[in-house]
Amino acid sequence: MNEEWSQKTKDMGALLNKEVTYKEGIEKLLELRTELFTQIEQIVNGYPDKAFSLMPFPNVTGYHSKTLSYSIWHIFRIEDIVAHELIAENEQIFFAGKWQEAIHSPIITTGNELKGEAIREFSEKLDVQALLNYAKAVMEATNEILRNLTYADLKRRFGEEEKEKLRRIDCVSTDKDAVWLIDYWCGKDVRGLLKMPFSRHWIMHIEAMQRIKNKLCKQCKQ
Numbered sequence: 619m620n621e622e623w624s625q626k627t628k629d630m631g632a633l634l635n636k637e638v639t640y641k642e643g644i645e646k647l648l649e650l651r652t653e654l655f656t657q658i659e660q661i662v663n664g665y666p667d668k669a670f671s672l673m674p675f676p677n678v679t680g681y682h683s684k685t686l687s688y689s690i691w692h693i694f695r696i697e698d699i700v701a702h703e704l705i706a707e708n709e710q711i712f713f714a715g716k717w718q719e720a721i722h723s724p725i726i727t728t729g730n731e732l733k734g735e736a737i738r739e740f741s742e743k744l745d746v747q748a749l750l751n752y753a754k755a756v757m758e759a760t761n762e763i764l765r766n767l768t769y770a771d772l773k774r775r776f777g778e779e780e781k782e783k784l785r786r787i788d789c790v791s792t793d794k795d796a797v798w799l800i801d802y803w804c805g806k807d808v809r810g811l812l813k814m815p816f817s818r819h820w821i822m823h824i825e826a827m828q829r830i831k832n833k834l835c836k837q838c839k840q
Contacts, residue, residue: 623821626650627813634809637769644764647817654820655757658690661831662750671741674833676734681826682833687741687749688729689823689830691721694753695728696815699789700803701760704780705771705811710789711756720748731793760816767808776804 626646633643662670670687681689695712702710712718718726722745732740784790784800791797803811 619818619821620825623650623654627817627821630817631813634772634812640769640772644767647812648761648764650817651757651761651820654824655754657824658753658827659750661686661827662690662746665831665834667746669831669834670744670746671738672830672834673738674830674837681823682829684737684826684830685741686827686830687744687746688732688737689827690749690753691723691744692729693815693820693823694756695726695789696799696819697760698756699728699784700811700815701756701763703784703787703789704776704803705808706763711759712752715752715755717748717752717755721745721752722748726789727791728789728796728799730796730799731791733795764812764816772809772812773807775807780804 627650630643630646630650633639633646635643665686671685673683673685675682677683684692698710698712702708712726717723722743724740724743729737729740781800781804784803790799806814
């Protein structure tokens with residue numbers, strides 16, 4: 619993981635642990651998210667749409683085995699679900715803004731259930747600019763939620779009621795590679811969710827996106 623980004627998440631985590639510094643920790647998180655989102659924007663604005671469904675690492679294990687479009691979709695569907703269904707307990711940006719139609723997505727899930735060729739086929743269907751606009755809308759909505767968190771909110775935990783809610787809305791596939799997310803998210807308190815998925819999860823997939831775009835650049839030069 620990028621050492622600078624990793625250190626920023628550690629610093630943020632330490633600040634969130636104390637009531638006297640948690641607000642500073644939130645600000646550090648917001649700054650990091652802005653920095654990371656700039657990386658996504660640069661990739662979207664710097665590459666043709668056809669690049670976003672290419673898989674230069676199709677037979678490897680790791681986040682870079684996906685596509686650029688899938689990576690963006692995955693980051694922000696997860697964030698939208700967690701931020702609104704669990705923390706804010708209101709409507710997801712995806713549904714409120716009718717983003718499925720704009721993005722042309724055949725699914726509403728996180729995409730964890732997709733494998734190999736299915737990822738490429740899914741990515742080909744997506745409107746890349748609409749996807750970026752959705753991602754930005756999710757980020758901004760989450761940022762507002764983060765700014766309004768109290769220290770007591772950070773200690774809030776989730777139980778069977780929240781798990782059942784997540785199962786009912788069908789935004790997490792029942793596939794074995796996806797369904798575990800429900801227990802994972804609900805096994806954390808809000809403070810834990812600020813790290814995964816609101817910061818470290820971004821970093822892991824953005825680093826994968828950088829590997830993908832760098833490989834695509836090399837292939838174009840060959």
